[in-house]
Amino acid sequence: MKVLLLGATGNVGSRLLPALIAHKHQVVAYVRTPAKISSVATSKLDSIVVGSASDSTAIKAAILSHNCDAVVNAAGVAAMTSWASQGEFQAIFAAVVQAALEAGRERGGTPVRCWLMSGFAMLDSLKKPHLLFHYIPLFPSHKPNYQLIKSHAADTLAWSLFCASNMPPKYDTPQFPPPADASASNLVAKADAPPAWGKQYRGVPLIGNYLNIMAQAQSYYAVLENCVDFIAADLEKGLESEWIGKRVGVKEKSKVDTNTNANINIK
Numbered sequence: 060m061k062v063l064l065l066g067a068t069g070n071v072g073s074r075l076l077p078a079l080i081a082h083k084h085q086v087v088a089y090v091r092t093p094a095k096i097s098s099v100a101t102s103k104l105d106s107i108v109v110g111s112a113s114d115s116t117a118i119k120a121a122i123l124s125h126n127c128d129a130v131v132n133a134a135g136v137a138a139m140t141s142w143a144s145q146g147e148f149q150a151i152f153a154a155v156v157q158a159a160l161e162a163g164r165e166r167g168g169t170p171v172r173c174w175l176m177s178g179f180a181m182l183d184s185l186k187k188p189h190l191l192f193h194y195i196p197l198f199p200s201h202k203p204n205y206q207l208i209k210s211h212a213a214d215t216l217a218w219s220l221f222c223a224s225n226m227p228p229k230y231d232t233p234q235f236p237p238p239a240d241a242s243a244s245n246l247v248a249k250a251d252a253p254p255a256w257g258k259q260y261r262g263v264p265l266i267g268n269y270l271n272i273m274a275q276a277q278s279y280y281a282v283l284e285n286c287v288d289f290i291a292a293d294l295e296k297g298l299e300s301e302w303i304g305k306r307v308g309v310k311e312k313s314k315v316d317t318n319t320n321a322n323i324n325i326k
């Protein structure tokens with residue numbers, strides 16, 4: 060696929076780039092500071108577009124003029140709490156969504172495939188319809204972003220939200236090609252809810268759901284190089300991906316409790 064990558068100079072985006080190249084995608088980097096892209100990364104790119112990620116007109120023009128089939132948004136950062144400045148993240152998310160929607164429409168109706176970075180708290184809790192956010196109200200700007208994206212049917216915008224918790228990189232810098240031990244196969248994934256969720260403390264009156272979440276949220280980190288491989292590998296499936304229209308939860312396979320009695324699937 061030809062992929063427009065926003066945020067290619069950031070933590071996530073700079074590692075997405077080698078993963079996308081390794082999965083044989085052509086990458087157009089959309090950045091505001093091209094000088095931050097390394098020379099090795101530049102040599103692997105199809106092209107670079109300079110612009111703001113909150114400028115939906117410019118993003119749409121980049122999608123259309125470079126004939127991109129997919130967009131991956133790793134631009135902008137969600138503030139951790141509601142009392143911190145929320146910055147541009149929500150505006151960036153909305154601009155990317157609008158650009159991808161309009162580009163698909165103007166091109167004749169085939170939806171643009173779109174992966175957008177979101178947060179762990181946007182996944183369902185055991186007590187549906189409550190999200191995990193109801194219990195851990197961190198990174199609040201993910202919530203309006205989720206509300207916006209879910210209002211769009213998958214046949215107009217083929218979206219997926221990547222809802223990892225912490226994504227520590229295993230390697231200090233992006234590597235071309237990606238490290239041999241980085242793979243989506245190191246992760247378990249689930250649509251709309253955290254995979255392999257445990258049921259401990261659930262029966263405790265009143266605070267059971269809080270305890271249940273607090274006890275295991277920490278174990279939901281996922282190594283960044285594995286996460287970017289997951290997205291790059293999925294983009295090979297194009298509009299056949301099973302994750303379209305879904306929030307996607309991931310966890311390191313090595314952290315899954317193999318005592319199946321302790322794990323339940325949130326349906």
Ligand SMILES: NC(=O)c1ccc[n+]([C@@H]2O[C@H](COP(=O)([O-])OP(=O)(O)OC[C@H]3O[C@@H](n4cnc5c(N)ncnc54)[C@H](OP(=O)(O)O)[C@@H]3O)[C@@H](O)[C@H]2O)c1
Pocket residue numbers: 065066067068069070071072089090091092095110111112113133134135136137147151176177178179223224225226227
């Ligand atoms: N890292 C994690 O553990 C983690 C976990 C869960 C979710 N996420 C989510 O993943 C996303 C990326 O996180 P990150 O850690 O990669 O953040 P980061 O390292 O701070 O990167 C942010 C990127 O956004 C770009 N950007 C910001 N405003 C822009 C604008 N107006 N126009 C163009 N580009 C702009 C930055 O460009 P410049 O280089 O020019 O500043 C940079 O490339 C965020 O939404 C974050 O909330 C991250």
